[in-house]
Amino acid sequence: MKYVAPSSVEEAASLLSSSPSAQVFAGATDVVPQIRAGRPAPDVLVDLKKIKELVALNSDGDKWTVGAATPTAYLTEDDAFSHEFPGLAEAAGLIGSDQIQNRSSLGGNLCNASPAADSVPAMVVNGVRAVVAGPNGTRVLDVSEVVTGPGQTALDDDEFIVEFEIDKMPSRSGDAYLRMIPRTEMDIAVVGAGARVTLADDGSIEQAVLALGAVAPTVVRIPDAEQALVGSTADEETLNAVAAAASEACDPIDDKRGTVEYRKQVAGVLAKRAVVIAIERAEQRNGTN
Amino acid sequence: MPRTHITTVINGDETEFLTEDSTSLLNALRDEVGLTGAKEGCGTGDCGACSILVDDRVNCACLMFAPEADGTVIVTVEGLADSGELHPLQQCFLEGAALQCGICTPGFLMAAKALLDKNPDPTETEIRYALAGNLCRCTGYDKIIRAVQEAAREMRGQ
Numbered sequence: 001m002k003y004v005a006p007s008s009v010e011e012a013a014s015l016l017s018s019s020p021s022a023q024v025f026a027g028a029t030d031v032v033p034q035i036r037a038g039r040p041a042p043d044v045l046v047d048l049k050k051i052k053e054l055v056a057l058n059s060d061g062d063k064w065t066v067g068a069a070t071p072t073a074y075l076t077e078d079d080a081f082s083h084e085f086p087g088l089a090e091a092a093g094l095i096g097s098d099q100i101q102n103r104s105s106l107g108g109n110l111c112n113a114s115p116a117a118d119s120v121p122a123m124v125v126n127g128v129r130a131v132v133a134g135p136n137g138t139r140v141l142d143v144s145e146v147v148t149g150p151g152q153t154a155l156d157d158d159e160f161i162v163e164f165e166i167d168k169m170p171s172r173s174g175d176a177y178l179r180m181i182p183r184t185e186m187d188i189a190v191v192g193a194g195a196r197v198t199l200a201d202d203g204s205i206e207q208a209v210l211a212l213g214a215v216a217p218t219v220v221r222i223p224d225a226e227q228a229l230v231g232s233t234a235d236e237e238t239l240n241a242v243a244a245a246a247s248e249a250c251d252p253i254d255d256k257r258g259t260v261e262y263r264k265q266v267a268g269v270l271a272k273r274a275v276v277i278a279i280e281r282a283e284q285r286n287g288t289n
Numbered sequence: 290m291p292r293t294h295i296t297t298v299i300n301g302d303e304t305e306f307l308t309e310d311s312t313s314l315l316n317a318l319r320d321e322v323g324l325t326g327a328k329e330g331c332g333t334g335d336c337g338a339c340s341i342l343v344d345d346r347v348n349c350a351c352l353m354f355a356p357e358a359d360g361t362v363i364v365t366v367e368g369l370a371d372s373g374e375l376h377p378l379q380q381c382f383l384e385g386a387a388l389q390c391g392i393c394t395p396g397f398l399m400a401a402k403a404l405l406d407k408n409p410d411p412t413e414t415e416i417r418y419a420l421a422g423n424l425c426r427c428t429g430y431d432k433i434i435r436a437v438q439e440a441a442r443e444m445r446g447q
Contacts, residue, residue, distance in 0.1 A: 003293070003310035003356040032313070032352050033333035041311065047357060073346070097422020098400065099337055102346040103353075185421035186335075 005047040009054075009133050009162055012046055016158040017135040019044045024160045026054070026069035027103030029096065030112040053162055054107075057081065063168055068107025068130075068161040072119070076101070085166065086281060087175030087194060087274075091122035094179060097186060107161045113147045114188075116214035120147065121194035122177040124211040124219050128166050134159035144211075147218045172206075173198040174281025176274040179213075180266045182257065189214040190258040193246070193270035195278040197229070199286075205229045210242070210275065215250035215267050222249045225271060234279055242275055243268030295359045299324070300368030308355040315339045315350035317358070318365060326366035326395045330424065337423030340396035340403075341365045347403035349422075366395035369402065377440040378402060387436035389427030397423045401437045409445055413438065 006012040016022050023042035025031045026049060035041045048054045054069040057078055064081065072092040075081055082089035095104045095118055109119045110130070123143040130141050135158055143164070146153050155161070169175070175196040181187035192213035200206040208229035210222040224245035232238040252263040292307040299322060306321040313332075318324045318341070330336035332351045339350040342364040369376040378398050381387070388394045397420060404411055404419040411419065416437050417430075425433060 001311035003354055005356070028352050028354065029334055036332055045310070045354065047354075049357075071346075096334070097337065098403065098419055099340055099347050099349045099352075099422040100334060102343075102348055185418060 001041050002044050003047065004044060005050040007050050007052075009051055012048060012051060012160065013133050013135055013158065015044070015046055016160065020157070022046050024048050026105040026108045027071065027100070029100050029104050030108060030114075048107075048160065051162075056163070059168075061168075064166040066106060066164045066166065068163055069105045071102050072104045072106065072109075073098070073101040075106075084169045085122075085126060085175055087177040087196070087278065088119070088122040088126055088128075088166075091118045091177035091179075091192070091194065094118045094177075106164055110143060110146055111153055111155065111161065113149070113151050113153050115150055115217055115219070116189040116192065117219075118177070118179055118189055118192055118213065120219045121192050121211040121213040122175065123164070124221070125177075125194040125196040125209040126166055126169075126175055127209070128164050130164055131162045132159050133162045138162065140165075144219065144221070149217050169285065170198060172200075172282050172286050174278045174283075174285060176277035176281065178270045178274045178277070180270060188257065191215055191252075191263050191266045191270055193267065193274045195271065195274035197275065197278045197282050199279070199282045203283075204231055204233050205279070208275070210246070210271055212246060212249060212267050212271065215252040215263050217251070220249050220251075222246050222271065224248070225275075229275065234275060239272045239275065243272045246271035293356050295356060297358050297360070298362045300364055306355075310354065310356055312355045313351050314341075314353035314355045314358050317355035318350060318363075321355075324365050324367050327399075328392050328395060330392065330396075335422075335424070336393070337396040337400060337420075338393050340399040340423065342399060342403060345403075345406065347400050364399070364402075366398055369398060376402070377443045378405070378437065381436040381440040381443065382433070385432050385436040385439060387428060387432040393423060393425045393427075397425065397433055401440070404437070405441055405444060409441060411437075411441065 022044035024046045048069045054067040056067040076093040109117045128143045177194045179189040179192040198207040208226045225242040228241040247264040247268040308317045328338040330338035334349045334352045
């Protein structure tokens with residue numbers, strides 16, 4: 001296994017197209033355990049962290065740009081980012097210990113394609129886009145299009161994510177992410193629920209996006225819950241409809257972390273709670289951003 | 290296998306070593322540099338026994354490939370004591386019996402140092418979260434938490 005650390009996106013792209021068994025990595029927090037568990041090691045390991053754009057966190061007038069290999073600790077430590085996207089920052093901050101936080105990245109969490117990846121539902125509800133580089137330049141995918149199944153992505157073998165684009169949070173909007181694990185830290189989601197809402201001037205909900213993790217092969221949106229919320233004030237009846245729609249949207253597995261029935265039940269509870277938190281945050285962001 | 294030449298600063302000293310690319314930084318530190326303080330517990334980033342500081346951030350050395358260390362500044366548990374005098378964390382672990390078998394101790398010390406470097410007065414909850422990536426099968430954690438609290442007090446001059 002040969003280690004290479006290209007210094008530009010173009011150099012990395014050409015390395016990938018010339019070495020069929022090359023694999024990119026950022027923090028290697030999934031790659032190393034997978035190799036140790038017996039997955040065949042690649043011939044060439046391409047370390048993306050020496051490419052400037054890949055480890056960067058910037059905000060311009062319209063959007064945030066987060067390099068795909070940026071350690072998640074950088075996101076949670078950035079006051080402006082975590083103030084604007086508290087749900088996404090919390091989701092990124094839930095990935096592993098402090099040791100892991102200094103290595104784990106949004107690009108890695110997404111491309112590892114675990115159904116339980118914490119940052120993915122939070123990215124989906126915030127409409128995050130992935131800028132993907134390959135031999136023929138770059139293309140942009142919605143984060144919701146990247147994962148196609150457990151361990152499977154829509155990226156070709158010679159493609160990798162350069163950065164994520166996140167439109168600035170509009171006023172009267174807020175996001176939230178909650179996950180259920182049987183302990184307090186250091187576990188994989190039994191259920192994860194992300195929500196983002198935008199409120200109208202009269203306080204009713206103008207837009208709502210909800211997404212669940214760990215309850216289906218990929219992250220799932222909950223269109224029925226989103227429709228129930230729009231135009232409402234999230235009264236108890238509406239929230240109960242959200243919970244029912246969330247439970248219904250699940251297609252979970254039975255495993256040691258939770259049964260199908262339990263995951264469905266918890267998905268409803270978490271979806272409801274995430275909506276309530278997102279609304280509270282939206283109410284606080286009623287000024288000029 | 291061709292070996293790669295790595296230049297780092299380890300515990301304040303410029304250090305060069307040769308390594309195979311697939312070697313973990315942990316194994317390179319132990320086998321090439323001769324620093325055996327960091328331990329391998331799980332080898333998958335779960336137990337924290339291999340915790341070291343890389344450019345001031347706590348990392349699992351088992352999850353890093355040795356070539357990634359090129360150009361970095363590393364502190365291992367061997368770099369904690371100053372001219373033969375134990376670091377307050379080490380002294381408080383000793384006096385508080387915050388260890389039994391000792392395998393996890395270097396990792397706990399480095400994770401605790403990373404915490405106290407950025408937060409000199411952490412709450413118990415903050416300490417427990419900061420040490421959540423370090424496993425200990427002996428102490429039940431309470432003595433470790435108390436030792437970190439005591440070291441923090443001492444380092445604040447209280």
